[in-house]
Amino acid sequence: MGEPHDDRFTRRGLLRSGAGATVVGALAFGTDNPCTATNSDPTYATVDYASLGIQRIVNATGNVTTLGGSVMPPEVVRAWVEASKSFVNIVELHDRVGARIAELTGYESALVTTGAAGALYLGVAAAVTLADPALVERLPDTTGAPNEVILQKAHHSGFDIQLRGVGTTLIEVETVEELEHAVNARTALMFFMNINNDDGKIERDEWVRVARRRMIPTLLDASADVPPVERFLEYQQLGFDLVAISGGKAMRGPNDTGLLLGKKNLIDAAKRNASPFAPTIGRMLKVGKEDMMALLAAVERFVHMDHRKEWQEMERRITVIEQAIQNLPSVVCERVVPLIANHQPHLIVSWDEAQVKLTREQATGELRMSDPPIQIGRVGGTGSKGIVISVLALQSGEEELVARRLHEILGRASE
Numbered sequence: 107m108g109e110p111h112d113d114r115f116t117r118r119g120l121l122r123s124g125a126g127a128t129v130v131g132a133l134a135f136g137t138d139n140p141c142t143a144t145n146s147d148p149t150y151a152t153v154d155y156a157s158l159g160i161q162r163i164v165n166a167t168g169n170v171t172t173l174g175g176s177v178m179p180p181e182v183v184r185a186w187v188e189a190s191k192s193f194v195n196i197v198e199l200h201d202r203v204g205a206r207i208a209e210l211t212g213y214e215s216a217l218v219t220t221g222a223a224g225a226l227y228l229g230v231a232a233a234v235t236l237a238d239p240a241l242v243e244r245l246p247d248t249t250g251a252p253n254e255v256i257l258q259k260a261h262h263s264g265f266d267i268q269l270r271g272v273g274t275t276l277i278e279v280e281t282v283e284e285l286e287h288a289v290n291a292r293t294a295l296m297f298f299m300n301i302n303n304d305d306g307k308i309e310r311d312e313w314v315r316v317a318r319r320r321m322i323p324t325l326l327d328a329s330a331d332v333p334p335v336e337r338f339l340e341y342q343q344l345g346f347d348l349v350a351i352s353g354g355k356a357m358r359g360p361n362d363t364g365l366l367l368g369k370k371n372l373i374d375a376a377k378r379n380a381s382p383f384a385p386t387i388g389r390m391l392k393v394g395k396e397d398m399m400a401l402l403a404a405v406e407r408f409v410h411m412d413h414r415k416e417w418q419e420m421e422r423r424i425t426v427i428e429q430a431i432q433n434l435p436s437v438v439c440e441r442v443v444p445l446i447a448n449h450q451p452h453l454i455v456s457w458d459e460a461q462v463k464l465t466r467e468q469a470t471g472e473l474r475m476s477d478p479p480i481q482i483g484r485v486g487g488t489g490s491k492g493i494v495i496s497v498l499a500l501q502s503g504e505e506e507l508v509a510r511r512l513h514e515i516l517g518r519a520s521e
Contacts, residue, residue: 164476164504167483168355168448168496169330171221175354175361176499178400182359185403189396196382196395203398204373207365210409211338215373217366217380218353218398220391222329225350225366226268228388229325230255232348232375233295234272236323242379245387246273252294256285256322258306261299265327269297272379272387280307282316289320298346300328301447301486314345323347323372329364330355330447333413338367348372356450356498359404360397417451423497423505424453430509435520436461444487448496452485456492457516464519466493472515480508 155162169176178186200217207216219225234251235241241251255269256277269276274294279285285308289296296317303310310326317324326346331337333356341349346368353363366376380388421441428439436458443451459465464472470493473480484494497505 162478164478164480164507165499166473166495166497166504166508167481168450168485168498169352169358170483171354171361173481173499175352176356176358177501178360178404179358179407181407182400182403186360186396186400189399194395199395199398200377200393203402206402207405208367210405211365211367213338213342213349213367215368215370217373217376218393218401219350219364219366219380220362220393221354222327222350222352222364223265223268224388224391225348225364226265226325226327227271227391228376228380229348229350229366229368229372230269230274230295230297231272231379231387232372233323233325234274235379236372236375239375239378242383242387243385245379246271248273252292254288254290254292255295255297256288256293257297257299258302258308260305260307261297261302263299263302263327282308282312285313285316286320289316289322293320293322296322296324298324298326300326300331300341303446310344310346317347318345323369325350331449332356332408333449335409335413342367348376353401353404356448357401357404357408359401363393363397363401365401365405420451420497423500424451424495426505427453427495427497427509427512430513431455431516434462434513434516437516438492440491442488444485446487448485448487450496450498452488453495453497454488454492455495455512455516457520462516462520464516469493469515473511476511480511 151157163173165173167173203218204216207218208214217225217228219228231245234248234253235245238251241248253274254277255274256279257269259278259280262278266276277288277293279288296313298310298313300310314324324346325348326341327350328337328341329350329352332351348366348368351365351367353359353365354361366373379386381390381392383389424441431437432439434457438456440454440456441451442454443449457464470482473482482493482495485496488494495508500508
């Protein structure tokens with residue numbers, strides 16, 4: 107007996123249902139290939155956030171993944187669109203784009219990845235499989251291979267799963283003595299979480315010195331740690347073999363992109379574990395031709411832009427907000443620049459809750475209930491005082507909106 111017949115997936119079934127309306131409409135309008143229909147084709151509905159009932163958000167948090175990373179500049183968007191118009195050899199494109207990014211950043215080699223998390227994952231895979239390329243096809247089975255990743259106790263994070271994902275075990279240490287004892291024939295990699303440098307007992311330079319002496323590759327998670335642009339060379343000069351950086355934060359590339367920078371032999375090993383090669387554990391971490399070219403454009407822009415001018419613009423935006431609220435009862439405005447990640451000026455706003463009858467949580471909630479919603483959030487290095495406003499991701503004129511709304515909320519609570 108044959109398979110059950112399901113009319114929903116026959117041509118007749120599609121003609122009867124809304125699921126086939128677009129295809130049928132395209133045929134009715136005489137389009138030979140529905141895929142070639144233009145945006146002006148009346149058979150296609152407008153697709154945007156509003157059509158899904160989703161509001162745009164005023165991003166006063168910064169370049170965070172949960173809000174979409176960044177808004178890509180025009181030159182980055184142009185690169186993405188141009189890349190979408192034709193086909194290329196993806197392996198060759200990875201090589202050429204990586205070579206140009208390496209040249210721009212001062213590293214031996216580079217690989218465009220699926221965010222900094224994808225860079226961590228492929229960096230560990232590279233360290234595990236480098237000595238035995240046959241391992242590539244059997245990860246996460248690391249039997250007989252170096253499969254331990256050493257990190258400091260203070261350097262655990264929500265990204266530990268990327269470090270374990272290729273079949274490795276995390277080995278936790280706190281002191282240099284424990285680190286020396288932990289290194290053995292099973293050690294594949296020594297991992298360092300850059301933003302936690304001051305939290306652990308072993309700082310970056312000492313970590314690298316031990317690794318060099320014991321001939322163990324090192325991987326630095328510096329996801330949100332540029333700008334300043336000088337950080338690229340700083341981390342290389344410290345001696346890290348691999349560095350993972352987000353492409354979708356302050357560099358303003360696509361939100362789903364990242365960079366793995368470092369030694370050529372390790373980057374080559376990372377590529378071999380990644381798409382388009384198969385079977386590989388990184389096949390699902392596919393980076394499209396559009397993302398590669400867009401991130402290259404973002405890196406070009408970032409390296410050559412006037413960072414002083416951008417800093418001045420952020421300071422100007424903060425001034426607009428300060429001037430709107432600084433005369434309200436007990437309100438205090440302070441500027442702070444986190445030392446490592448998110449190294450840009452932020453505004454801390456605090457007040458005496460006995461005079462301004464509003465908690466920080468209530469203020470945050472009222473901002474979120476604005477139209478459009480204004481979302482704020484605290485990043486590392488800004489302490490625990492008041493509420494934090496980031497102006498980096500604000501679009502033209504939005505600093506005025508934030509200033510006006512804050513004045514309304516705090517002013518009403520102080521009456």
